[in-house]
Amino acid sequence: MSTTTPAPPGRSLRRTRPPRRATGPDLVPVLDGRYYTDPGWWETDRRLVFERSWLCVARADEVPAAGDFVRVDAGAESVLVVRGRDGQVHAYRNLCRHRGAVLCLEPRGSFGKRIRCVYHAWTYGLDGRLVAAPNIHDMPDLVKDDFGLHRVRVEQWLGYVWVNLDAAAEPLREQVRPQLLARLGTEATFDRYGIGDLAVGHTITYDVASNWKCVIENFMECYHCASIHPELTAALPQFRSGYGTVSGGVGAGAAFAPTIGGFSRSGRASRAPLPGLLPEDDRLFYGVICRPNVFVILVPDHVAFFRLEPVDVTHTRVTVDWLFSPDAMARQDFDPSDAVEILDITNRQDFDACQRCQLGMRSSAYGGVLVPAEHVITEFYDWYLTAVGERERS
Template identity: 35%
Template sequence: MTSQTHDQKRLDWEIGDPERAWTLPSRYFFDPAIYAREVEEIVHKSWHCAAHASEVEEPGQFVKFDIDKQSVLIVRADDGEVYAYHNVCKHRGTQLIQERRGQVRQMITCPYHAWSYALDGSLKIAPRTQELKGFDAGEFPLSAVRVEKYAGFYFINMDADARPLAEEADGAEEAMRAFFPDLDDLVFEEEVDMIVDVNWKTIIDNEIEGYHFQLSGPVHKEISRLIDFKGYSMTPHPRWWDFKGPPKKVEKAFGHEIAGAHFQTDWFYNVTLWPMTTLYTFPYSDVIGTFNKMPLGPEKTLLRFGHYRPRARKPGALSRAVIDWFNTQLGPEDIDLNVMVQKGVHSLGFDQGRYVIDEARSANSEHLVHHFHTLVYRALSGDTTPLRSAEAAE
């Protein structure tokens, strides 16, 4: 058996008619070889939300973004531009910065041998290299990473040939601005990291289907009481998807009075940009959340929940309650569900199941999961042809 044939057999899956299709085989959720291919073809070739613009407003302000074994610095330079660099010294490969956020003065200095780089990435100081034969500091700038501003956030991509994010996520910014009125004027509020023994796709599968919402744990049922599921919609687009639900008429949410509270929207709104960046807000919350699923291995993922508030006001009691509820109740309940799935896919009694997809693509349908799996399969199979809107809706 040739290597190519062996790899194709490992990846084999029939996309099929969504209403009759079988899910991705279990091996997609733990096979080290498939995971290695995902890192190469998906993680390293996709856009990732790294920082809000407000986090790098001043020269020298930086945010460090790590994913898989890659570390990237996003920094504003003296010329006012925002740059992204691989977080590594060009001398011996030392990681330059360990802090998640911060501000440097004038230069980024390696902690090992004090090679120092200007904020535009150029090497300015390299001790004891003046007498080296043929040494040219101009040959050792920091390695640049693609960075683009989109919907108030900076995204990075390690693929120099990647399509612009505005093309990849065409229509997403317009959609989210209807629910995020303060998107451009946010400041960082808090961040919570959780490492779970689960494949990154398991996390996304759970996030993007409404089937379990009214059927699983008590916390999901609690949020369901705020959402009018008759108007709930889940819409796939070629490289992004969103789901939203109008509010029920209630006087209290998350234990607090709604009257007089500030909030982004009274709707439940969630938008995911391929492959693993989510922005969301819960009903009556005055914060916008970011949710990055960051693979650490075939069965280990860092979940990073960031919350950003309008610059003009701090979260009120209701919004604070939403954040605490998410961090201490909904998040852990979802993680428990994901861990149970991850354990189950190893069973000899299971390989593939049926998507529950109805013709109406209702609130209880799993059509977004099928859409996501299709994008995964296409990426791993080398099919980079962009989906059309009509294909995404299938």
């Protein structure tokens, strides 16, 4: 009789893999499971990916008024996104400059006119400057200008707030532009959807028991589409080929089935196309990934905006906003449910598959191959391994 002793929490199980065989050009080995399961690699992901990238963390309209804030995570760091009195969105590390207490535990709310640490009452303006501290006039060495909150770089794009802990990082546009060009061949296609002018018609948050990389990889390939997405492939028949839009080549969009008028559960088109679209955008579906944490679906009458928040090594929170034109939403008969339903069904199918992969990674025999329809994932592997300093594929 043999018994198995679980590994202590926080320590990874020792993994063994079968010796790698030559697989031929059609078959590319998947990444080692430790990248998806090992708490040590999770820390590496947080430090080298999420603390060095522009991350989409909130909608700008979540902080509409001066003093409004949301607390978000960027890697291992807690960050406060705050609307200032100047009307601008600012971001600060959630860290008091006195003795390092976190300033805020609530996920969102309003600071009013000041950000006050509850411990010793050091108080900061919405612009991050230290404005008051008990006995401050008796401490000439305490120069207010030296003790402002640690600023975090922040930009707004597409109606969302993006932060980057890396003070030396290039502007957000430099992170996303190469990805848009590689995916669509031109930024103009993406820009025509006018995402920054759209409004949220519906939001669903999914808690996915899967590493964030599994979720991204699933978005990239459509080899699974024929087997797990009957509703999606009925609307977009070419997905049955195993190639989606991300894996379909530069500029690829998927044509709607001739039997449907819109990308919706019923197949009906319920809204006019978004303003700014051209006839060539009609009846097309595009998927666009903006690493590391955004996936966007473009269809003529709406946009679905996916934002990933890695929670821990085996959990990812995915928030999906369905975005519509304000004109469409102002109509008495506006109802997003038909558009929401087809994608919600698809998302649940996808996330179930991601969770199955994550469970499989617990096996000491875990491994596998990317078939040609999935080779697009090697682009993600290359980017990821470069980011974490492991250029050679393991």
